[in-house]
Amino acid sequence: MKRAASTSDPLWFKDAIIYELHVRSFQDSNADGIGDFPGLLSRLDYLRDLGVTCLWLLPFFPSPLRDDGYDIANYVDVNPSYGTLNDFKLFLDAAHQRGMQVLIELVVNHTSDQHPWFQAARRAPSGSTERDFYVWSPDNQRYKEARIIFSDTEKSNWTWDEVAGAYYWHRFFSHQPDLNYDNPAVMEEVLKAMRFWLDLGVDALRMDAIPYIYEREGTNCENLPETHVAIKRFRAAIDEGYSNRIILAEANQWPTDVRPYFGDGDECHMAFHFPLMPRIYMALRQEDRMPIIDIMAQTPTIPDGCQWALFLRNHDELTLEMVSSDERDYMYYSYSADPRMRVNVGIRRRLAPLLDNNRGRIELLNSLLFSFPGTPILYYGDEIGMGDNIYLGDRNGVRTPMQWTSDRNAGFSRAVPARLYAPVIMDPIWGYQAINVEAQLSDQSSLLHWTCNMIALRKLFHVFGRGTLEFLSPANRKVLAYIRHYDAPDGHSETVLCCANLSRFAQPVELDLAHLAGRVPVEMLGYVPFPPITDKPYPLSLAPYSFFWLELQPGPEAPRPSALPQQNEATEIIMRPLKPSNEVAENPPST
């Protein structure tokens, strides 16, 4: 019998609002300067009130933390800094009680070099099962077509291990050796780890770096056919033993190369739409919808039971791998004037600093995030417009403590400030004194309230998570207009016209909505009816960076002809009170 999930809807992920957070960064409960599970549990009510429905936790497993936890030393335990396994269980239950699902990482491609598997492998004889948990070579000349992903720090995908007397393969940091999936034992161990967490009740698994799990000579070692065989095994194991659990693929590839990760509905349930994200920023800066239209045109349809995961920012750099070199340069010029803001092939800034803290831009991009086809993912702190610290190494500048209050340590921890795992943001614009949850909760006009309201609005409609997408092509390219439509199984349908002004100046636009003539657009935030649609171009005026969500409701029915004689306007209708039947009339009629 399959283990039940916390939700009974197999497509819960299509309507989800995912919130990505790092346990370490969210709330410290024991004043050691590091966030932990008890602290996170104490903040679940905030997350519930925000309206998010699924929490994505960055890796919290035992780790030397040389890659912020993605270098795993033990797949089936909790880093003691974050608490115990029991703390995790308590958190998981509490989240479920509040109607939230939990998504955790399954870092399938590599481990830490401190993992017992690697420590055994480097000492094991060549050709042994233990040795073959990883990919070894006597030289560093194999797989030369494979690119280096962490180009800022690594010069090769091979590193010499003195103990092993051989080179080992790693697509990421040199302290993260790649697992060898050609060894069946590896798959078995990873499946064990996967089942461990699913047995506890975890709702979803994010398969980190899934395109890189196989290597073959003469290829770029990405998206190989064997990868999909492996994913099918993961999926089959989940479907066999669990209900309503999902796999989210992290495949930073072109849309057509991501499509295979959905399989025929027998691989991953969800996958990130990486190429869309930088193009949203490009379209905004260029004030031209074409980058978005272009990438969506290249996005293939996916199986009905699958879903794209959409995001504006995350814990990593704003990746620019899936853009052309000119587009990459443009993005660097546009969003990272200071070279310190760049790392690898991307930009390590948070949402608000990227947009120069412009509230209009922030709301506009969030409106796209919430209305595009897919499941939106919010990065922790972006709901209050948190800033970043580009002077911290690697991607740590976007992983600073959550800013809860204007008190010491932003209310994140009672520890001595110097003990925090990272300094809080403290500049005049984005510092915790100015940007914090407490202040924004008491400010009805805050970004936090706006985000809450938008999430709540989105959750009223299934169309955003489950509907189709049709782009309109108005002459004004600074306006992005599209229609979302959903036919529900119960017969009702939802149609929403979304219109976004990508420009910093007001824009006019005329939309061809003739095929929807007769419908009445109703602005969804204020429930204000707009003029009915006719067969003529529908004019709209958009303020700078503004957007409309207009629900296209059926027009009013024409009144049916009345059976009663028509009364002219001069006729008075005199209402006389009814007399009781036993009352004697004052002037009874004479007989």
Place this chain on the structure above:
Amino acid sequence: MTPTSSDVDTRQPTPDATAPAPEPTPLTGDLLICLTPLPPEDLEATLKNLAGAFPEQQTAGNGNSNILVAIPDAAPASSPDSVLSTAAPDSSPLRLLHYSSSSTALFLTAADYLNAFKMAQEHNARACILLGPESQTLNPGFVRDLAAALLGSSAADLILPHYRLGPNNGLVNSAILYPVTRALYRQCPRFPQAIDVGLSLRMAERLAMAAQPFTAAGQNDAILWPVAEAASANWPVAEIDAGPRGLPQPASTDLNALLSETAGSFFSDIEARASIWQRVRFYQPGCATPETPFSTGTLPDVSPMLEAFRVAYTNLQEIWSLVLPPQTLLGLKHLSLMPPAGFRMNDELWTRIVYDFILAYRLRTINRGHLLGALTPLYLAWVASHILLTGAGAAPEQHIEDLAATFERDKAYLVSRWRWPDRFNP
């Protein structure tokens, strides 16, 4: 002012020797021609040209001459009077005035305009002509035509010469002054900052008033912008063919300093007149420009210019990124990778660069001196591109006209960014 013999009225009784000498009657005339300080031989040549331009006697009813020529006091003792008397004795309509000036500027300066108006007013001139350095190279016919145009019945208040220069002369004007003036003020004079100008009296007065704050602050060599002044007053501006002219050579070959001085003054003037040029919305049809025959000769070596640009591309990224938007920076990156033979800066790119530097000047994005210094290598890149383009057969004037048309088309960009300087733009 030294009275001449013709001014002394011999019909009057001999003045009493004990009484103070009466003030000499000022010369009067229709036209005042002001010369800037010139070396003796050049002054002599200029005066001969002027004598040749105005040979006829055209006396006014009161017997006074109608063309006054003002020369700086720095004129040498080998007197220009003797030159005039030799070239054209009493029959010449020209009469000399002396005034104080020690200007060595390439352009007409604030002090020049102020002096010109004072003298014009004092001597009841109806109009002024200011001739700048190297005026001896001017075609006498041009000066005569200029005078006729100024004194004619439908005269413009500001008349500028259209010089016929070589394809590689006056490039600061071609690259920046002309296209920007044309786009902003809807005025087409090819040389808005001409070395010679013709002014109505009221135009001279307006320029003198504009000059006074500068001269009062000791900035006698400040540059004024006559076209902008005329546009601000909504007075007509005209242009006449001046033929070839020798250009004054700067004492220093520091292009950075020269460009900074000129562009800095120009950009300041643009900032001051924002309310004027932003209301000028509709453009005239393309200004008629006579095709100027020129001798191509040997192309200048553009290698130093390209090298200067490439070095600046490496060293000035930080400054450029504060001023220029991403699309422009991307264009410069492409430019930096072009091979020398194919080096071409397209007109749209240069237009945006100039407009964004004008805006950055106004916003004081960075120190203005540094800003203008950062413009120099970009200007050199444009010059190199222009030279290579014309060397490949393109007509120089057509290229400049195309460039000016691009500036006109893109004026909306400058206006919108001026009014909303948010740097979050394409």
